[in-house]
Amino acid sequence: MKVTVVGAGNVGATCADVLAYREIANEVVLLDIKEGFAEGKALDIWQKAPINLYDTRTVGVTNDYSRTADSDVVVITSGLPRKPGMSRDDLISTNAGIVKSVTESVVKYSPNAIIIVVSNPLDVMTYQAHLTSGFPKTKVIGMAGILDTARYRAFLAEALNCSPKDIQAVLMGGHGDTMVPLPRYTTVGGIPVTELIDSDKLDAIVERTKSGGGELVKLMGTSAWYAPGSAAAQMVEAIVKDQRRVFPVCIKLDGEYGISDCYLGVPVILGKNGIEKVIELQLNDEEKALLEVSRQKVREVMDVLDNMPAKA
Ligand SMILES: NC(=O)C1=CN([C@@H]2O[C@H](COP(=O)(O)OP(=O)(O)OC[C@H]3O[C@@H](n4cnc5c(N)ncnc54)[C@H](O)[C@@H]3O)[C@@H](O)[C@H]2O)C=CC1
Numbered sequence: 001m002k003v004t005v006v007g008a009g010n011v012g013a014t015c016a017d018v019l020a021y022r023e024i025a026n027e028v029v030l031l032d033i034k035e036g037f038a039e040g041k042a043l044d045i046w047q048k049a050p051i052n053l054y055d056t057r058t059v060g061v062t063n064d065y066s067r068t069a070d071s072d073v074v075v076i077t078s079g080l081p082r083k084p085g086m087s088r089d090d091l092i093s094t095n096a097g098i099v100k101s102v103t104e105s106v107v108k109y110s111p112n113a114i115i116i117v118v119s120n121p122l123d124v125m126t127y128q129a130h131l132t133s134g135f136p137k138t139k140v141i142g143m144a145g146i147l148d149t150a151r152y153r154a155f156l157a158e159a160l161n162c163s164p165k166d167i168q169a170v171l172m173g174g175h176g177d178t179m180v181p182l183p184r185y186t187t188v189g190g191i192p193v194t195e196l197i198d199s200d201k202l203d204a205i206v207e208r209t210k211s212g213g214g215e216l217v218k219l220m221g222t223s224a225w226y227a228p229g230s231a232a233a234q235m236v237e238a239i240v241k242d243q244r245r246v247f248p249v250c251i252k253l254d255g256e257y258g259i260s261d262c263y264l265g266v267p268v269i270l271g272k273n274g275i276e277k278v279i280e281l282q283l284n285d286e287e288k289a290l291l292e293v294s295r296q297k298v299r300e301v302m303d304v305l306d307n308m309p310a311k312a
Pocket residue numbers: 006007008009010011012031032033034037077078079080081082091095098101102117118119120122143144147175222223224225228
């Protein structure tokens with residue numbers, strides 16, 4: 001299996017590293033526009049192989065897409081990260097052009113790839129890549145839900161003083177402050193979380209999750225990369241090993257949840273064909289209302305893209 005990661009910055013290099021040391025792919029091509037940058041990162045990851053004992057080949061290239069030819073999966077992380085004081089949506093004018101040009105080059109050389117978008121604003125950059133690629137919607141998907149649920153699970157594990165491994169959760173909606181964590185679908189070793197924690201504490205964790213990306217931007221001056229890079233690698237793994245994992249993933253909705261023509265995170269089964277199935281939960285009225293707020297927010301940013309020149 002061959003995987004390309006576009007963008008050798010913080011998230012892209014972390015993703016490539018996880019793909020390599022966990023031997024998720026046979027070959028990982030890391031590509032960046034900055035001369036020598038991806039070559040250096042890929043060489044560094046390769047030089048770690050004798051220490052960490054893996055044999056995935058990592059190759060770095062500067063903008064040479066011919067080297068990415070026939071990739072099974074392509075992860076797009078190229079684009080600006082936000083700085084303190086910015087929202088993810090503020091990145092749209094720069095990142096839409098980057099995601100568009102990268103997608104054009106990717107599809108030229110890997111017409112059968114599954115594309116995982118990471119660049120922000122995530123839901124709308126998934127829209128951009130879907131539009132530009134012309135691929136079926138099951139093969140152009142966005143990474144956010146695994147990261148957002150991981151943050152939620154990590155916060156819960158801390159509050160309950162238990163292993164994060166035992167916390168199962170699902171979250172829906174856009175990758176922004178209107179995301180919809182779902183306590184009703186959260187369990188700890190099979191026990192409903194609501195039986196283990198006060199509702200005030202749970203509400204505080206839900207709120208912290210929603211602004212989890214911003215918390216890290218404030219601390220570091222740029223956005224997170226360890227958990228995002230690992231989350232993208234986990235999606236690649238589900239696809240290349242046809243694991244049929246159940247994850248929240250951003251896709252285009254066409255009637256599911258009563259929503260059409262919008263890119264949002266929903267639980268899916270992820271396997272060798274990309275999205276194998278969208279899982280439709282029986283949301284209650286409160287959850288439906290929260291999802292509708294999130295849909296409206298993403299739709300507003302999709303409209304911004306729709307009004308940008310040459311979006312397709
Ligand atoms: N979906 C999610 O949950 C997350 C999304 N992100 C997003 O991922 C993106 C990358 O973040 P970082 O890796 O921290 O940024 P970074 O600045 O460390 O890396 C971005 C890389 O993209 C490269 N690049 C720019 N234009 C390019 C082009 N046309 N072709 C190839 N490479 C190009 C840059 O040279 C740079 O090396 C940002 O948009 C960020 O907001 C970050 C974390 C989580």
